[in-house]
Amino acid sequence: MENIIEMIWQSTGGLVAVVGFGVVLGVEKRFLIWAGLDGALGWFLYLIVDYFTESMLLATFFGAVLISIGAHVCARIFKTPVTMFLIPANMTLVPGAGMYRIVYYILKSEKEMSSYFFQQTLLAAGMIAIAIFVVNIVLNNFISGVKHAKKIKGR
Amino acid sequence: MDYKLLLDTAVFAGEILMKNGAETYRVEDTIYRILKKSELKTVQVLVMMTGFVATLDDPSIDSLTVVRRITKRGTNLSVIDRVNMISREFCGDQITLEEAFRRMKNLWKEPQIPRKNLISMMAITGGFAIMFGASIPGALIAAFAGFVSAYVLFVCRRYRIHMFLENILCSVVLAVTIGVIVKYLPGTYDKNLLIISGIMPFVPGAAITNAVFDTLHGDYLSGLARAAEAFVIALGVAVGIGIGMYIV
Numbered sequence: 438m439e440n441i442i443e444m445i446w447q448s449t450g451g452l453v454a455v456v457g458f459g460v461v462l463g464v465e466k467r468f469l470i471w472a473g474l475d476g477a478l479g480w481f482l483y484l485i486v487d488y489f490t491e492s493m494l495l496a497t498f499f500g501a502v503l504i505s506i507g508a509h510v511c512a513r514i515f516k517t518p519v520t521m522f523l524i525p526a527n528m529t530l531v532p533g534a535g536m537y538r539i540v541y542y543i544l545k546s547e548k549e550m551s552s553y554f555f556q557q558t559l560l561a562a563g564m565i566a567i568a569i570f571v572v573n574i575v576l577n578n579f580i581s582g583v584k585h586a587k588k589i590k591g592r
Numbered sequence: 593m594d595y596k597l598l599l600d601t602a603v604f605a606g607e608i609l610m611k612n613g614a615e616t617y618r619v620e621d622t623i624y625r626i627l628k629k630s631e632l633k634t635v636q637v638l639v640m641m642t643g644f645v646a647t648l649d650d651p652s653i654d655s656l657t658v659v660r661r662i663t664k665r666g667t668n669l670s671v672i673d674r675v676n677m678i679s680r681e682f683c684g685d686q687i688t689l690e691e692a693f694r695r696m697k698n699l700w701k702e703p704q705i706p707r708k709n710l711i712s713m714m715a716i717t718g719g720f721a722i723m724f725g726a727s728i729p730g731a732l733i734a735a736f737a738g739f740v741s742a743y744v745l746f747v748c749r750r751y752r753i754h755m756f757l758e759n760i761l762c763s764v765v766l767a768v769t770i771g772v773i774v775k776y777l778p779g780t781y782d783k784n785l786l787i788i789s790g791i792m793p794f795v796p797g798a799a800i801t802n803a804v805f806d807t808l809h810g811d812y813l814s815g816l817a818r819a820a821e822a823f824v825i826a827l828g829v830a831v832g833i834g835i836g837m838y839i840v
Contacts, residue, residue: 447722460708463667463668531792541784565801569808
């Protein structure tokens with residue numbers, strides 16, 4: 438239970454951060470809160486998956502999937518580009534920590550650790566990419582497929 | 593129809609989109625849709641991350657071609673949205689060409705950072721500190737460091753310092769600020785965590801997302817270019833953090 442409260446508190450921090458990002462990236466005011474909620478939910482899922490599986494990569498993947506779905510839904514509702522929500526919300530998952538650890542271990546001249554984190558950082562970026570790919574393709578194909586099916590039925 | 597004005601409008605739209613960090617396929621699509629309104633035989637657009645070519649041709653007119661090189665890029669998502677809206681209204685015959693041109697011209701601004709961003713940078717770094725599990729005093733330190741590094745960014749933009757050097761300077765200042773505060777302020781803080789949340793505003797998240805989107809739409813050239821951009825940004829931040837931690 439205590440863990441859950443801690444996770445919600447951390448996700449709230451994520452919400453503040455994403456809203457800040459939205460302002461810097463020039464997201465319109467009425468979209469800010471939605472982008473923030475999207476990012477916070479993604480981070481919450483990240484924490485939960487990380488807690489149960491202890492795999493950073495898996496957690497990044499599922500977090501990015503949730504964020505992408507949220508961004509697509511928001512974009513459809515408000516009729517704006519997906520990137521309006523996706524870019525700020527995704528900032529929560531971008532592997533900044535990995536980047537730092539690479540440099541940290543290079544400075545400590547621990548070569549093995551730094552190359553390990555180099556690998557992890559690249560993989561995490563790749564996971565985000567795959568998540569965006571999958572969600573985009575599935576959602577777009579699903580919608581155009583439904584339209585196509587209706588067209589055939591109408592004939 | 594005034595083809596010259598149509599081409600000018602399309603080029604304006606493309607240039608604004610690219611300067612504000614739109615994905616390549618969106619730029620190509622927007623220019624193509626606007627030019628398609630001419631109903632001429634040949635409409636061709638080629639967009640790359642660093643510039644674009646657009647051409648209009650028909651047996652009845654002399655062919656018109658425009659090349660534009662884009663050197664400065666920022667990110668402003670609401671401008672992209674507005675260009676999108678103007679082009680959608682124009683293509684749906686809701687506004688005239690002159691009206692579309694006038695509205696595009698109003699959007700034409702140099703990318704710059706307003707002062708309120710200094711406050712937002714504090715929200716970003718403080719928020720990320722809490723998100724990564726720091727205590728509230730830790731988040732306040734991160735917010736302060738974020739403010740300082742944002743101010744450095746602000747000054748760098750004013751003197752038009754190169755992007756790579758800009759990232760290095762900001763992260764050096766950030767690492768030094770956090771290092772000094774953690775060293776001399778009573779109480780124990782996780783220095784690594786604070787620096788990680790401090791560098792988050794400079795991490796190339798937008799470049800990564802755009803790289804994925806470009807690749808997804810089959811624009812492999814721009815996708816790779818953006819991935820390279822993300823790498824260069826990350827390298828700058830990494831070098832800066834390295835120098836900063838070495839100093840303190």
